[in-house]
Amino acid sequence: MDLNVFQCTDCQLTLFPERYICPHCGGTHWRLVDAGVGIIEQLTRVVAGTEKAGGEPVVLATVHFEAGAFVIAQLGEAMAQGERVRLQEVGGGKVIALRA
Structure with a gap:
């Protein structure tokens, strides 16, 4: 489900x-x-206490939308600053960024 903003x-x-x-x-x-x-504005690698199965750190992105909202989301795959993404809510309040 795509993410809604307010x-x-x-x-x-x-x-x-x-x-x-x-x-x-x-x-x-x-x-x-x-x-x-x-657009991905910033990336943050979180290492301590948030590792996924397999020991991978979690990468969070600050995403800026044309409407003005900023949303922090976990990357669904490797991406770089400046890439265009869509966000999906996957349950439990978790938001994932996927390539647009």
Whole structure:
């Protein structure tokens, strides 16, 4: 399932995760919008305490979307900064970045 982000219905600020109050306009109503395609802005390798089966470290990406939201996701495969990705929610709150 592709990831949805939250857009303030008053000012259209797009965020993830949802907030109680919009930090831009103070609005309290949100609508779900498809995150679409984003660009990997940063990569972080997490080694201690998060190793996958086989001893591989977990690689997290900060992904920036055209709508403005930033989302941190685990890479589903090896990728580089600047690559275009789509995000999928895979259960338990886990978000995976896959090539677009």
